[in-house]
Amino acid sequence: MSAKMLARDGILLALASAFSFLESFVPLPAGMRLGLSSLIVMYAIYTLSTAEAFFLVLLKSCFVLLMRGMTAGLLSVSGGMLSLLGMILLAYLNSSVLLTSAIGGMLHNFGQCLAAMCLLRSNALWMYLPLLLLAGMAAGILNACIFRLLVSYLPDTKELLISNSSERMS
Amino acid sequence: MMRRSYSFFRKADAMILVALAVFCIALWWIPIRNQGAYAVIYVENTVCAEISLRTDRDDFVVEGADGFLFRIQDGKIAVVSAPCQNEICIHSGAIGSAGQSIVCLPYRLRVTVVSNDIMPDAVI
Numbered sequence: 001m002s003a004k005m006l007a008r009d010g011i012l013l014a015l016a017s018a019f020s021f022l023e024s025f026v027p028l029p030a031g032m033r034l035g036l037s038s039l040i041v042m043y044a045i046y047t048l049s050t051a052e053a054f055f056l057v058l059l060k061s062c063f064v065l066l067m068r069g070m071t072a073g074l075l076s077v078s079g080g081m082l083s084l085l086g087m088i089l090l091a092y093l094n095s096s097v098l099l100t101s102a103i104g105g106m107l108h109n110f111g112q113c114l115a116a117m118c119l120l121r122s123n124a125l126w127m128y129l130p131l132l133l134l135a136g137m138a139a140g141i142l143n144a145c146i147f148r149l150l151v152s153y154l155p156d157t158k159e160l161l162i163s164n165s166s167e168r169m170s
Numbered sequence: 171m172m173r174r175s176y177s178f179f180r181k182a183d184a185m186i187l188v189a190l191a192v193f194c195i196a197l198w199w200i201p202i203r204n205q206g207a208y209a210v211i212y213v214e215n216t217v218c219a220e221i222s223l224r225t226d227r228d229d230f231v232v233e234g235a236d237g238f239l240f241r242i243q244d245g246k247i248a249v250v251s252a253p254c255q256n257e258i259c260i261h262s263g264a265i266g267s268a269g270q271s272i273v274c275l276p277y278r279l280r281v282t283v284v285s286n287d288i289m290p291d292a293v294i
Contacts, residue, residue, distance in 0.1 A: 071276050099186060
């Protein structure tokens with residue numbers, strides 16, 4: 001691992017943790033969260049490498065494990081990994097950023113719901129899955145819009161999004 | 171490093187997302203909302219108590235679910251006080267339809283509403 005990568009991932013991890021701290025001030029019903037740290041994951045997927053994205057998600061989950069305990073850590077790693085796998089696949093298939101983020105949000109909540117059902121050894125949470133998926137989709141769409149604003153300010157992501165005027169047929 | 175470009179949004183995406191949303195909403199509404207008769211309180215997946223929802227009860231405790239306070243009002247059960255700081259179970263509000271659940275992961279507590287004739291784990 002190069003020193004540059006180490007420094008970059010350290011900053012990104014700190015930023016992801018700061019985002020999840022900030023979003024805890026946003027009041028949403030039933031423990032839902034905006035998932036702003038997925039902005040970091042999207043940045044990693046689109047401008048860094050797949051390996052680095054995996055590394056960041058894993059580190060973020062370790063951080064949650066240390067700060068908020070075993071249950072939160074397990075939920076974080078299951079949701080994060082499933083969402084990351086889905087988003088990498090969609091990005092590889094050249095899907096649009098908005099769709100990738102929305103599906104990523106849904107997969108995140110799906111993974112968390114599965115992990116929670118394993119922890120509880122009960123299928124009672126199936127009832128909430130549709131609502132969780134909808135919430136994940138909404139959060140994913142919101143994050144995609146924030147991501148679009150962000151990339152126009154970052155120095156190395158200018159060419160990442162195809163502008164509407166020069167949209168290629170695909 | 172080779173850099174690809176991505177479009178932000180395509181028209182087909184809207185169709186995919188709307189289809190997924192409609193699917194979720196359908197899944198959400200399809201379960202028949204019949205009034206439950208009992209609340210079953212589980213801790214670590216073992217039954218602590220089965221309580222009728224027909225009679226109102228003010229803040230009460232259940233043996234085995236230490237630190238939690240429950241309330242039954244108008245055929246619905248709610249958690250009014252919990253020992254952990256997340257308090258997600260409290261924010262879940264009152265539930266009264268068969269199959270609905272309140273869940274506290276840190277304490278492995280689950281409150282599930284069941285009707286008379288359906289076994290709790292058969293309700294999905």
